[in-house]
Amino acid sequence: METPLPSRIVTPLAALKVLIVAGMFAAGALLYSRLPEQIPSHWNFAGQVDDFTAKPWGVWMLPLVALAMAVLFPLFRRIDPRRENYEMFRHSWDMLQLCFVAFMAYIYGMQLYLSLQPLPSPDFVGRFVTFGIGMLFVVIGNYMGKIRQNFFVGMRTPWTLSDPEVWRKSQRFGGWAFVLGGLAVIAESVIWWRPEFIFFGIVLIVAFLPMFYSFVIYPRNKTATGKGMRSFLLLALVTFLVGAAVAVGIRLTSSEDTWLCDKGQWVKHGSPSAPMPTEPCI
Numbered sequence: 001m002e003t004p005l006p007s008r009i010v011t012p013l014a015a016l017k018v019l020i021v022a023g024m025f026a027a028g029a030l031l032y033s034r035l036p037e038q039i040p041s042h043w044n045f046a047g048q049v050d051d052f053t054a055k056p057w058g059v060w061m062l063p064l065v066a067l068a069m070a071v072l073f074p075l076f077r078r079i080d081p082r083r084e085n086y087e088m089f090r091h092s093w094d095m096l097q098l099c100f101v102a103f104m105a106y107i108y109g110m111q112l113y114l115s116l117q118p119l120p121s122p123d124f125v126g127r128f129v130t131f132g133i134g135m136l137f138v139v140i141g142n143y144m145g146k147i148r149q150n151f152f153v154g155m156r157t158p159w160t161l162s163d164p165e166v167w168r169k170s171q172r173f174g175g176w177a178f179v180l181g182g183l184a185v186i187a188e189s190v191i192w193w194r195p196e197f198i199f200f201g202i203v204l205i206v207a208f209l210p211m212f213y214s215f216v217i218y219p220r221n222k223t224a225t226g227k228g229m230r231s232f233l234l235l236a237l238v239t240f241l242v243g244a245a246v247a248v249g250i251r252l253t254s255s256e257d258t259w260l261c262d263k264g265q266w267v268k269h270g271s272p273s274a275p276m277p278t279e280p281c282i
Contacts, residue, residue: 137182
């Protein structure tokens with residue numbers, strides 16, 4: 001259990017969060033005159049820009065989102081009916097706030113860089129964002145086990161909110177899921193083998209497996225009358241995992257990896273082993 005800290009103290013992590021937000025606004029102001037009138041705001045997995053935002057919104061949107069996070073997170077604590085529990089994980093709470101704000105700054109830095117520089121490689125954005133999400137998962141996972149019951153952060157399900165012990169075990173299980181899932185996402189950002197399929201598959205497993213776990217360990221499901229339901233859910237989980245494994249196998253052994261012609265450019269579909277065609281793309 002973490003040592004409670006007086007709520008009036010501004011911790012170094014809270015101060016760093018404010019500095020990051022201020023730095024985002026400062027970077028936008030310093031670079032504003034050099035930025036184009038249309039700011040890239042979304043890229044597909046092939047590394048192509050598929051959406052733009054007008055300069056005023058494109059430059060200030062992410063700093064404003066980060067500022068909203070910095071303001072709303074402390075407010076969530078004040079309005080939470082279980083706000084007294086926050087003192088028991090004060091450091092973890094500050095760290096989680098910092099991580100989300102820092103992730104916004106990470107994405108903002110990429111956006112500003114690519115607004116001023118040509119894309120280094122087709123997979124740069126995908127690798128950059130995927131790596132950042134993986135790191136975010138790893139950090140979140142390391143602190144999830146320390147989170148106490150509340151209504152805004154952690155694995156909040158009807159079963160975790162109803163039983164402190166179920167909450168504790170579910171947060172620890174979810175923490176491991178996030179760490180392992182985050183490491184897998186980081187590995188994918190380096191290998192860049194099947195990014196769309198693997199990334200979203202990992203995210204779905206990390207999101208739903210801890211929820212399922214909290215239901216299974218809930219005390220009411222341990223009674224004799226709950227045995228049938230537990231067996232059914234276990235069978236459903238095994239079926240899902242086997243189906244996912246089969247789908248992955250089919251995807252990895254399929255012949256869908258090729259080069260496609262899109263608007264006069266050759267674009268990767270999957271991970272083709274053949275080099276990019278040399279003939280013109282029409």
